[in-house]
Amino acid sequence: MATNTQTEVVMPQMGVSVAEGTITKWLKAEGDPIAQDEALLEISTDKVDTEVPSPGAGVVAQIVVQEGETVDVGTVLAVIAPAGSEAGSEVGGADVGTVTQEEMPPPPATQAAADEAMAAASEGVGDVSQAAEPAQQAPAAPAETPPAPAAAPAGGGDNGRTFLSPVVARIASEHGVDVSQVQGTGTGGRVTKKDILAFVESGASTRATPPPAEEATPQQVSATPPAAPSEVATPVAPQPPPPAVPQAPAQAASTPQAAPRPQPQAVAGEPAQGEAVEPMTAMRRGIAEHMRRSLDTSAHVTSAIEVDMSKVVAIRGKLKQEYGTAYGVNPTYLSFVARATVETLRDFPWINGEIRGDKIVTRNYVNLGFAVELADGKGLIVPVVKNTEGLNLLGMARAVTEIAARARDKKLTPDDVQGGTFTITNPGGYGTFHGTPVISQPQAGILGTYAVVKRPWVVQDELGQDVIAVRPIMNLTLTYDHRLVDGALAGRFLRDLRKRLESWGESDY
Amino acid sequence: MAEMTYLQAISDGLRTEMRRDERVFVIGEDVGVYGGAFKVTLGFQEEFGPWRVIDSPLAETAIVGACTGAAMMGMRPVAEMQFADFVSCAWDHLVTVAAKQRFRAGTPVPIVVRLPSGGGFSGGPFHSQNPESSFAHIPGLKCVCPATPEDAKGLLITAIQDPNPVLFFEHKHLYRRIKSEVPEERYTIPFGKARTHLEGDDVSVITWGAMVYTAGEAAKKLDEDGVSVEIIDLRTVMPWDREAVLASARKTSKVLVLHEDTRTGGFGAEIAATIAEEAFEDLDGPVKRIAAPDCPVPFSPVLEKAFIPQVDDVVAGLRELAAY
Numbered sequence: 001m002a003t004n005t006q007t008e009v010v011m012p013q014m015g016v017s018v019a020e021g022t023i024t025k026w027l028k029a030e031g032d033p034i035a036q037d038e039a040l041l042e043i044s045t046d047k048v049d050t051e052v053p054s055p056g057a058g059v060v061a062q063i064v065v066q067e068g069e070t071v072d073v074g075t076v077l078a079v080i081a082p083a084g085s086e087a088g089s090e091v092g093g094a095d096v097g098t099v100t101q102e103e104m105p106p107p108p109a110t111q112a113a114a115d116e117a118m119a120a121a122s123e124g125v126g127d128v129s130q131a132a133e134p135a136q137q138a139p140a141a142p143a144e145t146p147p148a149p150a151a152a153p154a155g156g157g158d159n160g161r162t163f164l165s166p167v168v169a170r171i172a173s174e175h176g177v178d179v180s181q182v183q184g185t186g187t188g189g190r191v192t193k194k195d196i197l198a199f200v201e202s203g204a205s206t207r208a209t210p211p212p213a214e215e216a217t218p219q220q221v222s223a224t225p226p227a228a229p230s231e232v233a234t235p236v237a238p239q240p241p242p243p244a245v246p247q248a249p250a251q252a253a254s255t256p257q258a259a260p261r262p263q264p265q266a267v268a269g270e271p272a273q274g275e276a277v278e279p280m281t282a283m284r285r286g287i288a289e290h291m292r293r294s295l296d297t298s299a300h301v302t303s304a305i306e307v308d309m310s311k312v313v314a315i316r317g318k319l320k321q322e323y324g325t326a327y328g329v330n331p332t333y334l335s336f337v338a339r340a341t342v343e344t345l346r347d348f349p350w351i352n353g354e355i356r357g358d359k360i361v362t363r364n365y366v367n368l369g370f371a372v373e374l375a376d377g378k379g380l381i382v383p384v385v386k387n388t389e390g391l392n393l394l395g396m397a398r399a400v401t402e403i404a405a406r407a408r409d410k411k412l413t414p415d416d417v418q419g420g421t422f423t424i425t426n427p428g429g430y431g432t433f434h435g436t437p438v439i440s441q442p443q444a445g446i447l448g449t450y451a452v453v454k455r456p457w458v459v460q461d462e463l464g465q466d467v468i469a470v471r472p473i474m475n476l477t478l479t480y481d482h483r484l485v486d487g488a489l490a491g492r493f494l495r496d497l498r499k500r501l502e503s504w505g506e507s508d509y
Numbered sequence: 510m511a512e513m514t515y516l517q518a519i520s521d522g523l524r525t526e527m528r529r530d531e532r533v534f535v536i537g538e539d540v541g542v543y544g545g546a547f548k549v550t551l552g553f554q555e556e557f558g559p560w561r562v563i564d565s566p567l568a569e570t571a572i573v574g575a576c577t578g579a580a581m582m583g584m585r586p587v588a589e590m591q592f593a594d595f596v597s598c599a600w601d602h603l604v605t606v607a608a609k610q611r612f613r614a615g616t617p618v619p620i621v622v623r624l625p626s627g628g629g630f631s632g633g634p635f636h637s638q639n640p641e642s643s644f645a646h647i648p649g650l651k652c653v654c655p656a657t658p659e660d661a662k663g664l665l666i667t668a669i670q671d672p673n674p675v676l677f678f679e680h681k682h683l684y685r686r687i688k689s690e691v692p693e694e695r696y697t698i699p700f701g702k703a704r705t706h707l708e709g710d711d712v713s714v715i716t717w718g719a720m721v722y723t724a725g726e727a728a729k730k731l732d733e734d735g736v737s738v739e740i741i742d743l744r745t746v747m748p749w750d751r752e753a754v755l756a757s758a759r760k761t762s763k764v765l766v767l768h769e770d771t772r773t774g775g776f777g778a779e780i781a782a783t784i785a786e787e788a789f790e791d792l793d794g795p796v797k798r799i800a801a802p803d804c805p806v807p808f809s810p811v812l813e814k815a816f817i818p819q820v821d822d823v824v825a826g827l828r829e830l831a832a833y
Contacts, residue, residue: 013630013631019514019684019685019686020685072686073686165762165792165793165794166789166790166791166792166793167762167790167791167792167793168793169790170790170791186832186833187832187833190833192793192833193762193793
């Protein structure tokens with residue numbers, strides 16, 4: 001604050017919201033003696049007019065702001081020098097402005113620089129005159145000169161300094177870097193993100209493949225291809241990042257115990273002529289994993305049934321207009337099937353259940369999943385409509401439309417795709433009449449719905465005679481986990497479901 | 510564009526909405542004849558009349574209760590707490606009624622409560638607090654903490670047209686200190702979108718309100734060290750812009766969360782926890798918090814300075830992180 005014993009007089013804060021003040025009158029002139037707390041000037045703010053007492057005793061060395069001027073709170077107005085000193089001494093400049101701590105010497109920088117200079121001097125570089133100079137460059141370029149704890153990274157010492165931050169560990173894993181080769185500039189010689197990025201950019205990571213010439217563990221193969229003398233080794237200079245297999249990162253470098261990974265999945269080599277290669281999206285990987293796991297888990301069996309949809313077609317024809325006008329909702333065949341399925345599942349709790357450990361779990365609700373193809377045709381997602389047992393036909397139609405739209409627009413929340421108890425998939429839109437879908441784990445069944453097709457159908461006329469009529473027929477399949485659901489149960493489920501659809505009445509919702 | 514102080518920008522936003530929408534009215538202690546303790550509503554009663562600029566009794570419960578009722582009947586009330594600190598009297602109405610009404614009954618409660626908050630002028634323990642984290646914790650309430658005049662106006666207009674209860678924390682320290690160009694026409698600034706106050710590469714500061722400027726001063730000093738600091742001004746604490754915060758955390762890998770509110774349970778804790786959860790593998794150092802210590806705001810100027818995070822505190826924190 002006060003250099004020597006000079007005291008600065010600043011525009012005081014005269015109230016909560018006051019930011020500036022105007023000098024109305026100086027009560028002393030430059031050179032006048034003044035006692036502590038004696039009135040020095042008068043100011044006016046938008047709240048009060050007041051005198052400002054002198055914060056120190058001595059003489060008014062300098063008046064910085066003249067009468068009539070308005071300045072911000074904290075601005076230096078005058079300087080009081082100790083008695084006996086000359087008037088007109090220097091202040092830092094009129095715009096020193098706000099806060100006094102800015103005047104403090106910049107200690108950390110200087111200190112660091114001094115230390116640096118000392119270190120340099122010990123190597124016989126510096127003389128005294130240079131000690132001042134590095135003040136500027138030292139803090140600016142810490143990355144270039146390995147700082148004092150040079151012993152740190154030597155030989156991969158395994159003490160506290162080898163701590164890897166998450167991001168460093170990740171980068172090391174992605175680029176197959178042996179972190180002990182990287183010069184650390186962080187606290188205690190820690191390797192920082194910048195250090196390792198610079199190391200990777202310098203290309204050192206590829207050259208410095210460490211000597212542990214033992215046969216490379218699988219993850220090393222994928223991380224640093226050149227180490228493996230494989231005939232498909234790519235000669236390209238910059239290493240393409242590995243196929244993002246997140247590995248426990250620190251291990252690659254430090255612990256050579258080969259964690260046996262399942263199948264290293266044939267090294268992704270260059271495509272042969274005529275082939276094209278594209279990366280697998282996270283969704284595709286998820287689908288791949290799930291489908292495989294489902295087939296490995298459940299004993300898949302599929303049963304099919306044919307349903308005469310005449311009544312549904314007729315009722316839908318009527319409702320379409322009504323729902324469309326009143327609610328803006330299209331009562332699709334799928335919503336009829338979904339509605340009938342939920343009703344039927346009430347009587348077949350195991351088909352709406354799951355095997356959990358050695359227990360069978362059933363529910364008093366149905367969270368219905370709907371398999372939805374994404375717009376680009378490159379993915380599939382199964383959003384779930386919760387508590388469908390509480391939905392009538394209109395509610396079901398609305399829910400299905402809404403969730404499918406959100407799925408296509410990629411606006412689903414994590415909650416939207418969890419908690420399903422049974423799933424419906426509807427590949428019938430393309431005219432297919434049969435399929436064997438894969439169960440969405442850990443559920444016990446999945447219903448497939450297929451195209452409604454006009455077929456010649458044997459029905460009985462009013463005399464009880466068999467006649468051939470043209471009827472809209474839809475195939476339904478139930479794929480079930482035979483560990484839990486037996487064929488007879490599945491058959492009864494399909495029979496009841498068909499009965500509901502074939503006898504759909506005007507007043508059924 | 511016109512140059513306005515932070516305070517003038519708030520007035521301007523409020524006046525704009527009152528002129529545009531007859532449902533908007535102001536209620537609070539001394540907001541009418543006196544023009545408000547800080548003069549935000551100076552001249553409002555003359556322009557809009559005593560029925561739209563209502564001097565209330567000294568009863569925050571009554572103010573917020575009246576607003577809640579009026580909002581449910583279709584009005585757009587803007588309440589002023591003379592100081593943010595006094596809102597604790599209205600806690601029950603805000604938290605039990607206003608915040609939950611929409612969820613209980615589907616009725617929107619479009620009220621705005623203006624809260625002059627923050628310290629730095631020896632206001633003492635009853636006139637200096639930053640209670641945003643208490644309310645950010647209540648589902649159903651939104652919390653806005655603008656740092657610039659332009660944001661103050663745009664966010665206030667957004668707050669008034671929002672169908673939910675919004676707490677608008679305006680920092681007293683910025684009222685007349687901060688001036689900048691503000692569009693004269695009506696505009697809105699969306700909730701939940703942070704503003705990059707300063708772009709940088711080495712360390713991120715996540716902050717809001719008056720601390721944006723403290724961080725800005727500190728960043729200048731770090732710049733002299735050759736450290737480039739990024740400052741993210743959240744603008745709204747609830748909802749808050751996770752994406753912007755996480756993007757900055759991923760970019761710099763070192764994060765300092767700075768706020769003027771006290772440390773324990775302050776909103777910085779939520780931010781730090783989210784970064785740890787969502788950006789763990791991108792971190793190159795511990796997520797650091799700088800906040801006021803866990804005690805009431807002291808009156809003594811010396812103690813208050815020690816209490817509120819100062820530029821030097823932030824500089825020290827940033828240097829530590831940069832060197833980590």
